[in-house]
Structures are given as C-alpha cells and as structure tokens.
Amino acid sequence: MSQNILRSFIFTPITWVSCGFEHCAALTIYGTVATWGFGASGCLGHGNYISYTSPKLITNSNLQGKHIKYIECGGYHNGAITSEKEGGQLFMWGRSDVG
Numbered sequence: 001m002s003q004n005i006l007r008s009f010i011f012t013p014i015t016w017v018s019c020g021f022e023h024c025a026a027l028t029i030y031g032t033v034a035t036w037g038f039g040a041s042g043c044l045g046h047g048n049y050i051s052y053t054s055p056k057l058i059t060n061s062n063l064q065g066k067h068i069k070y071i072e073c074g075g076y077h078n079g080a081i082t083s084e085k086e087g088g089q090l091f092m093w094g095r096s097d098v099g
Contacts, residue, residue, distance in 0.1 A: 005036065008055045020073035020094075026055055031067035033058045033080060041076040043094030062091055 001017075001024075009026065012034075016027040023037030023044060034055035035044040042049055045058045058064075069083045077094030 004054055008034075016071060018071055018073040018078075020078070021075045023073065023076075024055075025071050025073050025078055027068060027071045031069070031083065033063060033068055033071055035078070041095035043073075043076045043078060045078065045093045061093070066091075 009028075013029045014026045015029055018025050020037070020043060023035060023039070025033055025035045027033055033045070034057045035046070036052045036055045037044065039046070039051040040049050044050075044052065044056070045061050045063070046052075046056060047060045063080060066080075066086055066089070067083045068080045069088075070081045072079050074094070077092060077096070080091045082089045082091075
C-alpha cells in the first residue's frame with residue numbers, strides 16, 4: 001500500500017483489508033467500508049464506474065446505515081456481512097456477468 005493510502009486511514013482505524021484483482025476494500029472500526037482501485041466493473045460500490053486512487057467510503061448504496069462486520073474481495077466483486085444485530089445480511093456488488 002502506498003503512503004497516501006495509509007495516510008487516508010490515520011483518523012479512521014481499520015480492522016480488515018481485502019484485495020481483488022484491481023481493487024481493495026477496507027473495513028473500519030465503525031463498520032463502514034472504503035474501497036479504491038479500478039472501478040470499471042462497478043466493484044467499488046460507489047454506484048459508478050470511476051476508479052479511485054485512494055480509499056473512498058461507500059455512502060450511496062444498501063450498505064449505508066448498516067454496521068458491516070466482515071468484507072471480502074473477489075476478482076471483480078465484493079461481499080459484506082452485517083453484524084448479528086443487523087441480521088447477518090450478505091451484500092454483494094461488482095461484476096455480475098461471470099456468476
């Protein structure tokens with residue numbers, strides 16, 4: 001990880017980082033998710049196909065207002081699981097043309 005990426009988390013401690021082929025996701029202690037990398041497949045979860053060189057919190061999706069407990073990146077997709085208090089829901093996003 002570059003120093004710029006690490007600096008972006010200086011005031012937001014992270015508990016988990018996962019990386020796909022061309023993107024990464026970080027889970028914060030607050031249960032929020034930030035993503036960065038190549039966004040052309042929609043795998044960053046920001047509702048667009050823009051690439052970001054530094055972490056950006058996901059704020060415009062079904063994750064908003066949820067407390068995420070675990071995240072994992074696949075090649076061009078991601079999964080996030082909410083806490084038990086939220087019912088342990090699974091959310092998936094990204095490239096959907098390969099199953």
